[in-house]
Amino acid sequence: MAVGDGKSVTPILEGEENLIAAAQHIVKALGTKKNLTDDVRKILADLGTQLSSMSTVNETKDEGVSEIEERLNLVQEKVMNWETDQSMIWDCGPEEAFEYVNTVEEARKLTESLETLYLDEGGEGNKLLRRAHDVLQMAMARLEEEFRHMLIQNRQPFEPEHMSFRSSEEDVVDEGSIISFEDDPAGDLLQRDSISRFSEDYIINLVHPDVIPELKCIANLMFISNYDQECSHAYICVRKDALDECLFILEMEKLSIEDVLRMEWASLNSKIKRWIRAMKIFVRVYLASEKFLSDQIFGELGSVSSVCFVEASKVSILQLLNFGEAIAIGPHQPEKLFRILDMYEVLADLLPDIDSLFPDEAGCCVKNECREVLRRLGDCVRVTFLEFENAVASNTSTTPFAGGGIHHLTKYVMNYIRTLTDYSDSLNLLLRDHDREDPVLLSPDMSPHREEENNGGSSPCIVSPMALHFRSVASILECNLEDRSKLYKDASLQHFFLMNNIHYMAQKVKGSELRVVFGDGWIRKHNWKFQQHAMNYERATWSSMLSLLKDDGLHNHSWNSVSKSLLKERFRTFNVAFEEVYKTQTAWLIPDHQLRDDLRISTSLKVVQAYRTFWGRHTHDISDKYIKYNPDDIENHLLDLFEGSPRSLNPHRR
Structure with a gap:
């Protein structure tokens, strides 16, 4: 048979099998020719072997696709049965859950098997592959639904009974400003909240521990099936809602910066105290537990755990930080200083916790925002303290203080700075004047020589920034009192008034932590001052009478x-x-x-x-x-x- 006469070749070749069969027939026909060289015969023999091998592969592929189709039919039937069932699979018991997981795993493996066969587009095998993908997608959607349901239904109630944080409307707040200097300056306004770590540093189970293995199993199966985004999104949405609920329990409202700036001080003071307590519980208890939960479920999946935790929690933590920012940019009124210092210290104290919770690149926005709010609160503390100094200096009167007793201004200022000693570390950091080479110049009655005298003639010691500012305030107060004393027409009452007030200042320093700040030299000096005023009072009152x-x-x-x-x-x-x-x-x-x-x-x-x-x-x-x-x-x-x-x-x- 001559090559190309077309009579021995199948007229119409359909499909890959017919092409291979036709090629084998042609090679066999050519091989019978007698005038072929040895090289040509060798090439035809090799070609025949390859064609035979291709025919065998196709036969195997046909058998594999057939078997996969049978298995896929069974998997599809099981998946569809659960689609028509309204009940949740994991609620039906461990056997049903185990069977469904195996079914989904089978669907995943079948899909992978079909993908490895490199089926041609448009062929019967490719249609089977698309059907396998559809079954797997349906199963993944059901797993996502089960995952969400399990996270929600097994959420553990968050009741931080270990800490009494409800301090809302019944709080008594002194609404008096620094300008009025009310009679009771040592009341709630100047009392520092007792904020300690106590039993906060522990992990609570935000989701019931019994379902963690099931959640982890679903997550691993969805991730290995390339449905990682769907699984992560479901987790983040559910945990965001849980975090919102936590803030609601902690009585933290969603307030804009404008809302905070418009708020009256009495209400704002109460909200700041809530914020201080809430921040410690939220970061050290709730976020730490949230991080633990994320690691339990996604810990074997690399950076996924950190990303899910950050995405779930950053809105809530930024909401809390937004409140701190609003306080920092608000008016610098002296009565706010203690609350702002509380906010500054609690945030500074929580900084290592936040760094450990958000160590990766994903959490940089939270860490950066935390540091920025801390910086702004620090700036607010510094400016507010300077406003306090200015308020003391500018608090004047045209009428004498009745009775010559201890003026409200004296009480307020001395109690104010005494309470501030609780914040000495923060104030020494924030009041440090970086622009001055010699910070002693800050205080009008303190020079290196006088400081040496105050220390009993010993070698001069380094004076802390807080001490310099406090002495400056005391000096400003004394000048103010001197001016007020001149409002009295009676010279004896002038000295009587100064005796009372300077004695109060000296006793307040002597009997409190201010003694360390001011030093014994300052106390001796002011003891001498009030004694001199007492002598001058006696002289002005009794000298003319004694002459009689x-x-x-x-x-x-x-x-x-x-x-x-x-x-x-x-x-x-x-x-x-x-x-x-x-x-x-x-x-x-x-x-x-x-x-x-x-x-x-x-x-x-x-x-x-x-x-x-x-x-x-x-x-x-x-x-x-x-x-x-x-x-x-x-x-x-x-x-x-x-x-x-x-x-x-x-x-x-x-």
Whole structure:
């Protein structure tokens, strides 16, 4: 048979099998020719072997596709049966769940087998491959649904009973500003919250532990089937909702920056205290537990665990940080300083926790935002403290303070800075003046020489930034008090007022943590100051009266005897002056019991002793009707002074 005559070749070749068969027939026909060389015969023999091999592969492929189709039919039937069933597979028991997982695994393997056969587009095998993909997709959708359902239904309730964080509307808040300086500066406004770690550092089960293996199994199966995005998305959505619920339980509302800036301080103060508590619980308990849950389910899948955790949690943590940012950019009112410091310290304290929870690139946005909010809160602390200094300096009055007692400004300022000592580490960091080579210049009454004196003549020590600022505030306060004292027309009341207030400042420093900040030298200096004012008060009040109790000018030189008329005038003048002092100074107030007793004793030693001597020397020189008070009367009346209740003397005649 001649090659190419076409009579021995099948007229129409259909499909790959017919082509191979035709090629084998041609090679066999050519091989019968006698005039072929050995080389041509060898080539035809090799070609025949290859064609025979291709025919065998096709036969095997046909058998494999047939077997896969039978298995796929069974898998599809099982998957479709569950599609028509409304119940959840894992709720039906472990056997049904195990069977369904095996079914899905079978679908995945069948799909992979069909893909390895490299079936031609448009052929019967490719149609089978598309059907396998459809079955697998249907199974994956069902697994995603089961995964979501299991996460939601087995969520553990979040009830942080270990910490009393509900501090909302019943909080009593002092709404007085630094400008008003109310009477009770040591109230809620200046009290620092007790914020400790106690039992916060532990993991709670956010999802029931019994279902973790099932969740992990579903996740692994979806990931190995290239449905990782669907699985991750389902997890992130469910856990986002759980985190929102956690913030709701912690009473953290979703507030915009504008909402926060418009809020009244009383309400804002309460929300800040909630934020402080919520941040510690949310980060150390909830986020730590959230991270643990993510690692349990996705831990074997590389970086997936970290990405899922970050995507699920970042909206909630950024919501909390957004509140901190709103506080930081708000008005720098001095009464807010303690709450802002609390926020700064809790965020600084949580920074290592946040770094450990978000160590990867995926969590950089959270770490960066946390550091930015911390920086802004620090700037807010620094500016607010300077505003406090300015407020003290600018707090002036045109009317004298009634009674010459301890001014509200003095109480407020000293209690304010005493409370600030609780934040010494933060303040020393934030108040450091990087632009000054010599920070001592910050305080008007502190120089290196004076600092050496304050330390008892020993070598100068380094003064902390906080100490310098506190001494500066105290110096500003003293200047303010000096100006206020000048509002009194009575010189004795000027000294009385300064004595009271400087004594209060010295005692506040001496009896608190401020002693370390100000130093014993400062205390000695101010003890001397208030004692000087006490002496000046006595001199201004009693000097003219004590001069009446001297014999100078009483004697009649002609007769060498006491002038009775002059003596009567002396007693009358003394009585009027004493009664005026009594009426006036019983209205004056020394709140400190010890200072009040000390001044009474000091006054008695001078006045009563002088009166007793004068009275004893001249009580027989004139009639008793001209002597209204005996020495004991004077001594008893002096005990009525400085009580803050005005009285008048109406003594009976002896």
